[in-house]
Amino acid sequence: MRGNQILKKSVALLSTAVLMTAMLSACGSDNNANESSNSTNASTTNNGKAATNDSTDNASTTNAADSSTDAAPADDVKGKVVFAINRTDLVETKLKEYSEQFHTKYPNATLEFEAIKDYDQTIKIRMASNELPDILLIPGTVKNSDLPTFFSPLDDLGLNDQIYFKDNRSQDGKLYAISSGSAAMGVTYNKKAFAEAGITDVPKTLDEFLADCEKLKAKGIVPMATNFKDKWPLYGWDQEAFLVAGDAALHNTMATQDAPFAVDGPHFKVFSILKTMVDKGYTEKDLMSTNWEGSKKDVATGKTAMYLLGNWVVNQVIDNGAAADDIGFFPMPIDNTGEAKAVLASDYFIGISKKSENQAAAKAALKWFTEESGFDDFSGFIPVLKSKQPALKQLADFMAMNPKTIEMQAENDDYLAIANKMQFDTSAFAQDAVMGDDIKSVFDSYNKKWADARKAVSK
Amino acid sequence: MFSLSYNVQRMLIISSFLFLPLLLLAAFSFYPALYLVWLSFTSWDGYSPDKPWVGMANYKEIFENREIFGVLSHNLAYFIGGIVQNILALFFALLLSRRLRGRNAFRIVLFLPYILNSVAIAYMFTYVFDAQNGSLNVLLTALGLEGLITSWLGNKHVVNISLAFISMWKFMGFNMVIYIGALQSIPEDLYEASKIDGASRFQALRYITLPSIRRILELSMLLTVSGALEVFDLPFVMTKGGPAGASETFVTKTVQTAFNFNNYGLASAMGVVLLAIVVAVITIQRKVILRGEKE
Numbered sequence: 001m002r003g004n005q006i007l008k009k010s011v012a013l014l015s016t017a018v019l020m021t022a023m024l025s026a027c028g029s030d031n032n033a034n035e036s037s038n039s040t041n042a043s044t045t046n047n048g049k050a051a052t053n054d055s056t057d058n059a060s061t062t063n064a065a066d067s068s069t070d071a072a073p074a075d076d077v078k079g080k081v082v083f084a085i086n087r088t089d090l091v092e093t094k095l096k097e098y099s100e101q102f103h104t105k106y107p108n109a110t111l112e113f114e115a116i117k118d119y120d121q122t123i124k125i126r127m128a129s130n131e132l133p134d135i136l137l138i139p140g141t142v143k144n145s146d147l148p149t150f151f152s153p154l155d156d157l158g159l160n161d162q163i164y165f166k167d168n169r170s171q172d173g174k175l176y177a178i179s180s181g182s183a184a185m186g187v188t189y190n191k192k193a194f195a196e197a198g199i200t201d202v203p204k205t206l207d208e209f210l211a212d213c214e215k216l217k218a219k220g221i222v223p224m225a226t227n228f229k230d231k232w233p234l235y236g237w238d239q240e241a242f243l244v245a246g247d248a249a250l251h252n253t254m255a256t257q258d259a260p261f262a263v264d265g266p267h268f269k270v271f272s273i274l275k276t277m278v279d280k281g282y283t284e285k286d287l288m289s290t291n292w293e294g295s296k297k298d299v300a301t302g303k304t305a306m307y308l309l310g311n312w313v314v315n316q317v318i319d320n321g322a323a324a325d326d327i328g329f330f331p332m333p334i335d336n337t338g339e340a341k342a343v344l345a346s347d348y349f350i351g352i353s354k355k356s357e358n359q360a361a362a363k364a365a366l367k368w369f370t371e372e373s374g375f376d377d378f379s380g381f382i383p384v385l386k387s388k389q390p391a392l393k394q395l396a397d398f399m400a401m402n403p404k405t406i407e408m409q410a411e412n413d414d415y416l417a418i419a420n421k422m423q424f425d426t427s428a429f430a431q432d433a434v435m436g437d438d439i440k441s442v443f444d445s446y447n448k449k450w451a452d453a454r455k456a457v458s459k
Numbered sequence: 460m461f462s463l464s465y466n467v468q469r470m471l472i473i474s475s476f477l478f479l480p481l482l483l484l485a486a487f488s489f490y491p492a493l494y495l496v497w498l499s500f501t502s503w504d505g506y507s508p509d510k511p512w513v514g515m516a517n518y519k520e521i522f523e524n525r526e527i528f529g530v531l532s533h534n535l536a537y538f539i540g541g542i543v544q545n546i547l548a549l550f551f552a553l554l555l556s557r558r559l560r561g562r563n564a565f566r567i568v569l570f571l572p573y574i575l576n577s578v579a580i581a582y583m584f585t586y587v588f589d590a591q592n593g594s595l596n597v598l599l600t601a602l603g604l605e606g607l608i609t610s611w612l613g614n615k616h617v618v619n620i621s622l623a624f625i626s627m628w629k630f631m632g633f634n635m636v637i638y639i640g641a642l643q644s645i646p647e648d649l650y651e652a653s654k655i656d657g658a659s660r661f662q663a664l665r666y667i668t669l670p671s672i673r674r675i676l677e678l679s680m681l682l683t684v685s686g687a688l689e690v691f692d693l694p695f696v697m698t699k700g701g702p703a704g705a706s707e708t709f710v711t712k713t714v715q716t717a718f719n720f721n722n723y724g725l726a727s728a729m730g731v732v733l734l735a736i737v738v739a740v741i742t743i744q745r746k747v748i749l750r751g752e753k754e
Contacts, residue, residue: 124505124506125506128505128506128507130508139506141505141721142506146506146507149507228701229698229699229701231699285590285591286589286591286610286613287702288612288613288701288702289585289588289589289590289591289593289612289613291585419720420721420722423715423719423720425719428703428704431701431702432703432704435615435701436703
């Protein structure tokens with residue numbers, strides 16, 4: 001009897017313990033998913049920044065320009081500021097140099113970097129518990145309407161009219177964050193692999209592109225690494241849809257529609273290209289055994305020819321052993337018009353916590369980081385300053401092809417509300433479109449889910 | 460020395476010994492659990508200072524949205540795998556609790572997978588199941604079974620079975636060790652007596668062994684069921700829920716809801732519902748297994 005009861009209790013305890021471990025491991029394993037590499041930044045890049053209209057912004061811009069001339073005299077810049085960043089790989093090297101350089105310029109202030117693994121999640125917890133560092137990358141999922149609650153306006157930095165993506169993280173006419181740099185979406189390719197398949201020029205039209213894929217395949221080279229299994233590397237296809245639509249705010253436009261995923265609509269067109277490539281064997285042989293880290297080596301050695309990703313991947317391929325001259329970058333041809341087009345998307349935005357005790361130092365540090373550190377060049381980004389040219393040679397070549405560029409606008413709160421409600425993940429959408437038995441029925445079901453979510457949110 | 464009565468002293472000692480564990484339990488188990496329940500009635504987004512109260516809306520959504528409950532059918536593969544795992548574990552336990560040359564070596568070999576980190580196992584098996592160079596397909600080719608070759612993680616009808624197999628492989632040794640322990644606690648004289656009475660080996664198993672380890676069987680089944688309902692690490696690491704959502708489980712879906720789609724309220728409600736399901740399943744199971752047994 002008694003033994004039974006004890007056993008019963010221990011069973012109950014044990015089951016609690018099992019539950020708790022499951023919950024804990026749920027938190028713990030999340031770390032593994034978010035590799036600290038650039039890859040994840042890029043994939044989260046475009047989540048959730050709302051665009052505000054320009055007209056309200058102009059007023060504050062001019063104000064800011066007045067005050068910025070004498071903003072933050074050097075003796076005002078003192079104290080220690082902490083900058084939270086996701087680059088755990090750089091904290092002992094490059095970021096240390098930045099700290100030293102900043103200290104040399106502002107002897108009374110110190111800038112310290114705190115590199116965080118599983119960045120977005122950690123920062124969100126700190127936001128909830130009111131413990132933000134002075135300067136931080138703002139997680140993509142933070143809504144713009146929440147910006148004034150957490151961050152200081154940055155109009156007095158005097159950068160308003162010098163930067164790209166100014167409107168993405170503005171709210172009520174005030175600038176709350178500055179882009180750390182942006183990336184162009186395009187095809188990164190191995191020139192040796194192209195040469196081996198007898199391709200002399202980069203393709204200008206979709207037909208040429210597919211014909212080149214066929215040539216590569218015939219030579220036993222995998223034409224394109226999609227990294228299908230990892231899902232996030234498919235985000236480029238959604239960005240290409242912006243180009244098809246010719247709409248820099250395609251997602252926000254979708255938020256005003258009940259059936260945004262029409263057959264022959266922008267998403268249908270780009271996902272059809274992907275599906276064609278999969279069906280014809282222009283991608284990895286087994287889509288569910290793809291391996292992101294391995295694919296970089298394959299592109300570097302020419303076993304695989306191409307990627308459709310942001311230009312940040314160029315440096316990663318070079319780091320994996322390719323000669324810099326062997327790697328090129330061209331705009332993905334999405335139709336047969338022959339006109340080059342490319343979409344630019346911002347990486348993380350940097351903001352200053354409202355609670356920071358050394359506002360002057362934090363602002364000086366952010367301004368210094370944006371203008372002087374060279375982090376954008378180091379990361380292979382397109383600099384946020386309009387006056388600065390990208391240092392990456394492949395990007396310069398890319399821009400020399402004169403693509404018509406679209407500056408991807410931030411997603412507004414309406415879009416985010418619907419997307420979060422229906423759990424809309426553009427890369428999962430691409431997966432479904434390719435894996436589904438019938439692409440049309442996949443689009444129908446997405447339309448239905450979208451309409452339902454939109455209705456539920458507007459209630 | 461002290462004028463405290465024996466009873467007061469006893470209470471004092473008991474409570475002072477209990478204070479620390481209870482405090483830890485409250486801080487790390489009860490408080491989070493209650494907080495979880497409270498969050499499940501809000502639409503908190505994970506970072507905002509305000510947590511708007513939405514009442515039962517999250518629960519309503521769980522039961523109305525077929526996609527949320529639909530993923531539980533993926534957990535079925537793990538449940539069936541778990542039953543096979545228990546049968547195998549019992550079989551090996553019976554085998555290895557006999558006098559057998561090198562039985563300790565066998566025990567260690569079978570138990571080893573349980574010690575390995577499950578993320579490491581997941582990575583290891585991505586190489587086994589790899590469709591192009593995976594060792595499993597190489598083995599099948601060598602055996603002349605090319606017909607069976609498939610994309611083990613890419614075929615949406617097979618992916619859950621592949622994953623359930625890994626979980627079976629990992630936990631079988633653990634169950635086996637528990638069963639061995641239970642078998643060793645059965646007094647030898649019962650078997651001797653039954654032998655004298657002329658019982659066959661099978662009869663001894665049926666009427667002595669199984670009833671003696673019934674409690675442990677129950678515990679194992681409980682762990683199997685709750686484990687099957689809470690599968691997370693394997694699909695999360697190996698397939699990210701793919702292909703096209705075919706290997707999503709209830710917990711991966713919950714994690715996604717909270718961390719990718721900023722809906723902590725709904726995710727908390729899903730956590731509470733999962734808890735309720737586990738409790739319900741265990742209650743039913745106890746009723747079935749303990750049927751006829753007098754307490």
